[in-house]
Amino acid sequence: MVTITLNASLKEYNTFGLSAKAAVLAEYDNVEALKLVLGNELVQQHKDNIWCLGKGSNILFSGDFNGVILHGKIKGIEFIEDTEEKTLVKVGAGETWDDVVEWAVQHNLYGAENLSAIPGEVGAAAVQNIGAYGSEFCDLVVSVEALNTKTLEIENIPCANCQYGYRESIFKHQPFKSLYIVTSVVIELKKNAEFKLEYGNVKTALEGKELNLRNVRETIVSIRNNKLPDWKVSGNAGSFFKNPVIPIEKFEKLKNIYPTIPSYAVKQEGMVKVPAGWLIEQSGLKGFKHGGAQVYEKQCLVLINTGNALPSDIVELSNIVIAKVKEQFDIEISPEVNIL
Ligand code: EPU
Numbered sequence: 001m002v003t004i005t006l007n008a009s010l011k012e013y014n015t016f017g018l019s020a021k022a023a024v025l026a027e028y029d030n031v032e033a034l035k036l037v038l039g040n041e042l043v044q045q046h047k048d049n050i051w052c053l054g055k056g057s058n059i060l061f062s063g064d065f066n067g068v069i070l071h072g073k074i075k076g077i078e079f080i081e082d083t084e085e086k087t088l089v090k091v092g093a094g095e096t097w098d099d100v101v102e103w104a105v106q107h108n109l110y111g112a113e114n115l116s117a118i119p120g121e122v123g124a125a126a127v128q129n130i131g132a133y134g135s136e137f138c139d140l141v142v143s144v145e146a147l148n149t150k151t152l153e154i155e156n157i158p159c160a161n162c163q164y165g166y167r168e169s170i171f172k173h174q175p176f177k178s179l180y181i182v183t184s185v186v187i188e189l190k191k192n193a194e195f196k197l198e199y200g201n202v203k204t205a206l207e208g209k210e211l212n213l214r215n216v217r218e219t220i221v222s223i224r225n226n227k228l229p230d231w232k233v234s235g236n237a238g239s240f241f242k243n244p245v246i247p248i249e250k251f252e253k254l255k256n257i258y259p260t261i262p263s264y265a266v267k268q269e270g271m272v273k274v275p276a277g278w279l280i281e282q283s284g285l286k287g288f289k290h291g292g293a294q295v296y297e298k299q300c301l302v303l304i305n306t307g308n309a310l311p312s313d314i315v316e317l318s319n320i321v322i323a324k325v326k327e328q329f330d331i332e333i334s335p336e337v338n339i340l
Contacts, residue, residue: 001027013071025069043068091186114199150179205223245272
């Protein structure tokens with residue numbers, strides 16, 4: 001199936017719920033259809049301005065997009081290898097990620113449960129390396145299948161070549177960003193319980209409950225529901241900013257002034273990650289409104305559309321937040337959301 005729409009509304013294609021239009025919206029539900037899309041004359045006219053979109057849960061359309069929005073609907077969850085310890089599963093890029101987590105829990109397979117209730121689709125999860133509660137998508141990835149837009153061949157890219165990092169992969173940067181369109185991902189799920197419960201209040205929230213997959217998933221969903229706004233009620237794209245990684249010396253100086261400043265260890269030597277939500281809250285911006293945009297009261301890392309925000313309200317609010325945090329802490333935070 002190929003669907004091409006001109007001057008398409010993107011309101012249903014972004015969880016901020018903003019009204020923007022794309023010159024061309026092209027959708028496909030299998031690899032052959034994707035090849036047809038790439039050869040289409042209307043798509044070719046904008047070949048230097050193509051954006052691959054999943055659910056639109058990590059994007060801010062700052063205005064109309066004068067290019068092609070490609071939206072894949074490749075579905076399927078398929079067993080491909082089974083051993084005593086693990087199961088390899090191939091998942092279509094257009095599957096909703098949380099449906100995959102639910103599927104894994106139903107099949108008694110471990111490893112995906114901490115990534116419960118993250119909005120978005122599998123292809124985007126592989127590009128963005130979604131993460132939460134001590135797990136990252138790349139912990140599960142065996143390989144990523146992508147269409148090479150030059151050769152029109154499917155390539156199988158092993159996890160080690162994807163250069164995964166904190167919300168990072170090769171697919172986010174040129175030349176790979178234009179070269180590859182993710183069509184499916186092979187993930188590895190474990191057959192034996194291996195829970196990660198060390199993050200924040202996960203363990204405490206599980207107290208009194210039996211430690212099993214279903215309860216871990218439900219606990220994570222409930223922690224998220226308490227902290228993060230439902231995009232169907234207040235448009236948002238999850239964390240708007242990344243948590244900054246700063247030198248330990250700078251962190252120690254800040255700790256002298258703000259003894260309660262939280263931090264997370266990172267792999268980079270001499271560095272530490274600081275929660276941007278905390279920095280924003282300490283900058284006095286909790287609940288701060290600008291036009292129809294607002295810093296979410298329960299988690300300052302999230303910017304919400306209170307109902308009729310203009311894209312510019314959100315862009316301006318994000319600039320206000322960045323400037324205030326810089327002024328107060330001399331730390332430059334940067335958006336996690338893709339701004340188009
Ligand atoms: N905090 C505040 N004020 C706030 C927000 C946070 O003081 O307004 C403090 C919390 O009290 C806590 C610390 O900051 O001590 C960390 O907060 P939290 O556990 O909520 O996590 P986070 O670092 O703010 C990250 C991810 C989230 C993910 C959670 C849980 C990023 C950019 N965000 O947030 O991911 O759900 O950890 O693992 O790394 C997303 O990427 O869209 C997302 C929601």
